[in-house]
Structures are given as C-alpha cells and as structure tokens.
Amino acid sequence: MRYWCFRSLALGAAAMLAPAAAWAQSGEPQLVVAVPSLPTPKNVDTGGGQTGVLGIQIAQLIAADLRSSGSIVTIDPDKLRRYTPTEASAPLYRNWTNANAGALVQGYIQARDDGRITVVCYLYDLKTRREMTRAGFAVGAEDWRRAAHRCSDTFHKAITGLPGHFDSRITYVAETGSRMQPVKRLAIVNWDGTNHNFLTQGEGTVISPRLSPDGQRIVYVSFTGGMPHVRVMDLDGGNDRPLLAGPPAMSFAPVFSPDGRRIAFSMANEGNTDIYVVGAGGGFPQRLTTAPGIDTAPSFSPDGRSIAFESDRGGTPQIYVMNSNGSGQRRISFMGGSHASPAWSPKGDLIAFSRWNGATLSIGVIAPDGTGERMVTRGWQDERPSWAPDGEFLVFQRTQQGTGVAWPFTVRLDGGEPKRLAIPQPGSDPDWSGASQ
Amino acid sequence: MKRLLLLLTLVLAAPAVAQPQSYQGPQRPLPPGAPPVAGPVIAIPVLEADLRAKAGSNTVRFARDSYVLTPQSLTTLTAQARWLIQHPFVQASIEGHADGRQTREYALALGERRAAAVRNYLIASGVPPQQLEIVSWGKERPTSAAFHDATWLQNSRVVTVLKQPPQPVYPMPLPQPQLPPQGY
Numbered sequence: 001m002r003y004w005c006f007r008s009l010a011l012g013a014a015a016m017l018a019p020a021a022a023w024a025q026s027g028e029p030q031l032v033v034a035v036p037s038l039p040t041p042k043n044v045d046t047g048g049g050q051t052g053v054l055g056i057q058i059a060q061l062i063a064a065d066l067r068s069s070g071s072i073v074t075i076d077p078d079k080l081r082r083y084t085p086t087e088a089s090a091p092l093y094r095n096w097t098n099a100n101a102g103a104l105v106q107g108y109i110q111a112r113d114d115g116r117i118t119v120v121c122y123l124y125d126l127k128t129r130r131e132m133t134r135a136g137f138a139v140g141a142e143d144w145r146r147a148a149h150r151c152s153d154t155f156h157k158a159i160t161g162l163p164g165h166f167d168s169r170i171t172y173v174a175e176t177g178s179r180m181q182p183v184k185r186l187a188i189v190n191w192d193g194t195n196h197n198f199l200t201q202g203e204g205t206v207i208s209p210r211l212s213p214d215g216q217r218i219v220y221v222s223f224t225g226g227m228p229h230v231r232v233m234d235l236d237g238g239n240d241r242p243l244l245a246g247p248p249a250m251s252f253a254p255v256f257s258p259d260g261r262r263i264a265f266s267m268a269n270e271g272n273t274d275i276y277v278v279g280a281g282g283g284f285p286q287r288l289t290t291a292p293g294i295d296t297a298p299s300f301s302p303d304g305r306s307i308a309f310e311s312d313r314g315g316t317p318q319i320y321v322m323n324s325n326g327s328g329q330r331r332i333s334f335m336g337g338s339h340a341s342p343a344w345s346p347k348g349d350l351i352a353f354s355r356w357n358g359a360t361l362s363i364g365v366i367a368p369d370g371t372g373e374r375m376v377t378r379g380w381q382d383e384r385p386s387w388a389p390d391g392e393f394l395v396f397q398r399t400q401q402g403t404g405v406a407w408p409f410t411v412r413l414d415g416g417e418p419k420r421l422a423i424p425q426p427g428s429d430p431d432w433s434g435a436s437q
Numbered sequence: 438m439k440r441l442l443l444l445l446t447l448v449l450a451a452p453a454v455a456q457p458q459s460y461q462g463p464q465r466p467l468p469p470g471a472p473p474v475a476g477p478v479i480a481i482p483v484l485e486a487d488l489r490a491k492a493g494s495n496t497v498r499f500a501r502d503s504y505v506l507t508p509q510s511l512t513t514l515t516a517q518a519r520w521l522i523q524h525p526f527v528q529a530s531i532e533g534h535a536d537g538r539q540t541r542e543y544a545l546a547l548g549e550r551r552a553a554a555v556r557n558y559l560i561a562s563g564v565p566p567q568q569l570e571i572v573s574w575g576k577e578r579p580t581s582a583a584f585h586d587a588t589w590l591q592n593s594r595v596v597t598v599l600k601q602p603p604q605p606v607y608p609m610p611l612p613q614p615q616l617p618p619q620g621y
Binding site: 384 | 579
C-alpha cells in the first residue's frame, strides 16, 4: 500500500495548529464538526464497492472516529447537504452557516486507472473560513477504511494537537483450545476490529508480543524448544529468529526502544531475574539491574532515556524507574498492594500499571515522579496495559472470573466503560502500535 | 511382534492404573542403533509412576508469591532426591508454575525462582547438578480449568518431570540390552 501526501502544504497546516490546539484546551464546549458525504466525479465500480457508496461510508467512518475521541461532536452525512467534487478544495462557506458547526470536513473520492482509489480530505474552520489541514491518499480500493482513518488522524492532530489512534493496530495473542491445553497464536488487527490476521499458526505457545515503532517487526516470547525465549520476526512472518545467540537461556518480557534500535528484556538465572538491553539485531546483552530478586517488565520513556520496570526487591512487586543505562534506580509506587507491568505513555507524562490490591487486579496510572496515582479500571482481573499513540486510550487484558477467559479491552484514560476489542476469539497480551508514519 | 504389542499395551496402560506397577530397578538406556524395543520412551511413564510411588508425589506446592519450601515439600523432595540418586541415568526437568492471578511476566520469573529453589534443594541433597534442568511455564499451564482464587494452591507448583536421557557416549562395547521381564 502506498500513500501520497500534500507535503507542500504541511507547513501551512502546522502554522494553523497552534490556535487550533488552544481551541480544544480552553474549556469551551466541544468542537462541532460537520462531515458531509464525500462526492465522486464519476461513480465507478471498484474492488471495495462503488465510489459513490464509498464516499458515504468514508464520511461515516471519519465522523465515527472523531466522535469516539470525546472532545469532538460530529454532524453525520445524512443530515447535511451534498456538494460537488470541485467544491472540495473551495468550500462555499455561506452554504454551511446553517449547519451550526465549528468546522467542516470536505473531500472527494476518485477511481484510478490502476484499480486503486484516490481519497482526498480537507478540514475547514467555519468561523475564520480558513483551511485547517488536508490529506490525500492513493490506496487499494479494499483499503478505503485505512484512508478514512488516516484522514481522521490528520484532523485529530489539527484539532487537538495530538496524534490520533484511528489508523493504529493492536497485536495480541489469540487464545483457543482449552485452558489447560491452550492454543496461542500471534495476531494483529486494526484497533476498530478490521483487517484481522494471524502471524503464527499455534504450533508452539507464544506470549508477550510487542510491535517495533515502525510497525514492521514484532518481538515476542516463544516456548518452542522447551525454554521460553525472546524471538524477533518481520510482520509478514518472515525472518523469524531468536534474539540471543548461544546456549538457551530463559528470556522474556521484551520491548523495543522508541527508536527501534534496542530491545530491553528480562533474563532469569537460578531464581534471579534481571533486565538487560541488546541491539535489535542481537549481540551481547548489557545487564541493567543486579538486585537479587525479580526485575522484569521494562518499558521505555518516549525519549528513550529512562526505563520503568517492575521489581520485588522491596518484598512485593512495585514500579521502579531508572536511567536507560541502569543508573539511578528508584521506586515510584507506594500506594499499597503490589504494582506490575508498567507502560510509559507516548506523551511521557504518565505510567500505566496493573495493581493487585489483595482481591483484584486493576489498571491505574501514576506520574513518573510517583505522584498522582489513580485507578482507571475496576475489573476482577485487568492486566498488561498498553497505550494508544494519542496517549488518551489504553488497551489491556481483562479476564473473567470463573471461566478464566480473557479478552483485550480498550478504555479512555479519563474513565468510561471499557470496550471489548472486536476480534473473532478471546485473546491476551495486547500491544497498541505507535502512530502511523 | 505379538509380545511387543502386549508389552506396549501393558506399559502404556500403567499410568492409568491406581496402583503403580512394581519396578525392578534402574534401567540402562539402549545404545544408538538398537531396535526401539521397550526403549526409554516407553520407560518414562513407568519411571514417573515409580517416582510418585516412592517419593509420594512429583509435585510440591507453594503459597501465593512464595518460593519457600514447606516442611511437607522438603519431605517430598528428600525422597525425590533419593530416587534420582538411585537412577543416575534419568534426566529430570524441574518445571516451575505460577497461578493465573499473577501478571504474565512476574509469573514466568516466579516459576523460575520456584524451580531454582527445588533444584538447589535437590543438589544439596546429593543429586548431581547435570542430572537436573529447570524451566518455567509461568501461568501458561494451569492444572485446573477453574479460574478463581481457590486455584492458587493448585497452580503454584513445581513438578519434577522425568525425561528421556541424552544418548550417552559408550567408551566400550555394552552388554546386550535386556528386555523387561515378563509381567512387567
């Protein structure tokens, strides 16, 4: 799949970003965005459907995306007037004054000679009557959803100043079979449940997948050969190999650094588990922790300079933070109970975790300096939080009491009811990919 | 051939029988190239039944978060060590597990720590270190399909799993391998 963008206008969009961001943060009522159907110059049958129909579906999807972010209200296509493709780049502002909206989405969809489609989308400020941003993509007709999601991401960034998560993907472990003889397969899916694919076929037990920042590789733990160990493979399933050469050692809890060049992980030896870091291509690992006890679940800060991790050196598992060379190790979680699986937010301001209070496991967040700890979910067993690229949503694994069946759920950081990920079967260990490139 | 089939049936059925079959003592593995008659593959379930009979159990259990061996575990492991010393040709995999209420990474580390505690005790009791290897399954292989807090005790465990020994290198010609006696 290939995309093309209006790079020449990126500067203009960036210049308008600042006032737009202030708009979202000023505590004013939410921004109302009108999303009429995208027109098409000629209704053509494509692999994804007729372009006229796709224009309606893309507009509906953009409206649904923007609405789900919480700070935006949308007016959907069926309540709005239609316009022509030539209007897309030159809106007739006076015709939209009755829409009672603050912003307007326009654009068009066109079939190309090579079988693909062109999707172009614009966002206009109806008060100042100026363009806020635009984006355009040439995609396979069956990938029209991705084009719509990427329009939404562009708009979300222009309105809130933060990248959206609409084109992001979630990798996880699909679970079938019985609890005592589970079949575990790596899978990847768009966050909205579309484009579901298996990456392994259940020949061996696999856990803990994490995507690389560029979304091209995946690091995970496999039990093949009888010893759990970290492996790396390309997203198309090729190039599958152990991270470490040499005799088998028990390694697990892998994660990529934000620049994708390093992988941090845990290695266990004689009852002592420590955190190591190694180049993403392998090599000799550098040991970062030496405390007797269990040091595991590393997570890099977005600037790559710090690592949050879990350690039971103080008696119970708690969250610690250190510099990425292992220096300056300090505990940050003190609220009682135990804390596990830290995940540093892409904005850098929070660390999500899973807290055991003696009866339940739930997801919470804490600032990297240890202040402001609060809980986000109230499940019976919620674990393994992972952040959406916008830093506003979390995906986590929720396990049902009694049956032990687990599903990935997403939740807004500011509360609200967690939503089950729309996947074909139960799953565990979700990991949300970074912002699309 | 008929006799072989009968043997196979008997041996394979052995673990299902409540009373473990009596066992005649340690068995030498077959040299490479020998016909796979009653080889170590078949012997493992019988050996495990014997270990369970002599040591009381192949499993020791732990409290939540704990890797401390209880007095009951020590009794079991002392008997397991005696058995392993008597069977120097049997390789043992010490497999640690944690319960499902642990997070996945911590469960893996805790399982390894429990397995290491068991291995260290067996070595201290005289078992040669090279006879033992450890592995952790974390929370990937529960013994109970139920999923609630009562499963802690069942799933927080270390199991001594007997394995086919690696093919030994024989410095000199071996005597002909002996088939197990009739009625075995």
